[in-house]
Amino acid sequence: MPNIELEYRALVNEAEYHKLIAFLDGNATDLGEDDKNVFFFILPGKLLKVVDNQSTNSAKIVLKLNRIGQGSDFEEIEIPIDPDQVEKSVHMFKSLGFTEVQQSFQKRHNYKFKGVELAVKYSENWQYHVELEILLSDREQQAEAEKRIHAVAAELGLKIMTDDELKELTAKIDAEHRSKTDHI
Numbered sequence: 001m002p003n004i005e006l007e008y009r010a011l012v013n014e015a016e017y018h019k020l021i022a023f024l025d026g027n028a029t030d031l032g033e034d035d036k037n038v039f040f041f042i043l044p045g046k047l048l049k050v051v052d053n054q055s056t057n058s059a060k061i062v063l064k065l066n067r068i069g070q071g072s073d074f075e076e077i078e079i080p081i082d083p084d085q086v087e088k089s090v091h092m093f094k095s096l097g098f099t100e101v102q103q104s105f106q107k108r109h110n111y112k113f114k115g116v117e118l119a120v121k122y123s124e125n126w127q128y129h130v131e132l133e134i135l136l137s138d139r140e141q142q143a144e145a146e147k148r149i150h151a152v153a154a155e156l157g158l159k160i161m162t163d164d165e166l167k168e169l170t171a172k173i174d175a176e177h178r179s180k181t182d183h184i
Contacts, residue, residue: 005074006145008049009129009166010158017128021120031110034119038106039090041098042174048098052086055108059083068166078090102173115153125173130158141143 012020024030033055041048047064059082065075081089094101108123119131132153134145155162163171 003076003078004139004142005022005076006134006136006142006149007074007131007133008149008153008160009068009131010153010160011126012119012128012130012158016118017122020130020158021109023156024072024113024120025119028111028113028118031112031117034108034110036106037086038104039086039093040100040102040104041093042100048093050081050086050089050093059086059089061089062095068170099179100178111159113156114148114152116149117136118152125176126169132158 034053035055036098037052037054039050039052040051045067047067048057048060049064051062052059060079061079061081063077063131065077090101102123102125104123109120111118115134117133117135119133121131122128132149134141134149136142136145150160
């Protein structure tokens with residue numbers, strides 16, 4: 001059975017980021033640090049990534065069968081790999097012709113609050129932001145899970161980004177990345 005992540009995002013400023021962490025530290029289940037160095041391979045309609053989870057000394061290759069801004073449900077295929085194989089995996093995908101790659105270090109801390117997993121994050125591209133997620137075992141759970149995520153977001157004062165806002169932000173990040181690599 002495929003893993004389906006129901007995933008929403010909200011941008012926050014630095015003060016909101018610290019305030020949210022302080023609230024979650026006192027009111028949520030702390031799932032711990034989850035710092036990751038991620039290599040994103042941009043594909044039409046999909047996202048392939050190699051994830052080096054530095055907080056847990058683990059790694060994986062992930063294929064998301066959807067792109068950010070194309071709905072909130074992401075079927076994922078994950079293959080765990082040895083952390084020593086991250087560099088080799090990135091090289092393999094580049095050698096196969098996946099040349100549009102973005103590397104992003106993500107400072108993350110994960111929590112569980114009222115049945116919703118929250119990753120409170122900072123990265124250079126996205127700046128301060130929050131992912132709100134529920135893992136589904138089947139799509140029949142989606143409507144109830146969406147209600148729960150929206151209720152938690154409202155309680156925490158988070159404005160969930162629309163698909164259009166996500167498309168606009170990711171297009172901007174992709175364009176900035178292309179302009180940087182065009183000059184190399």
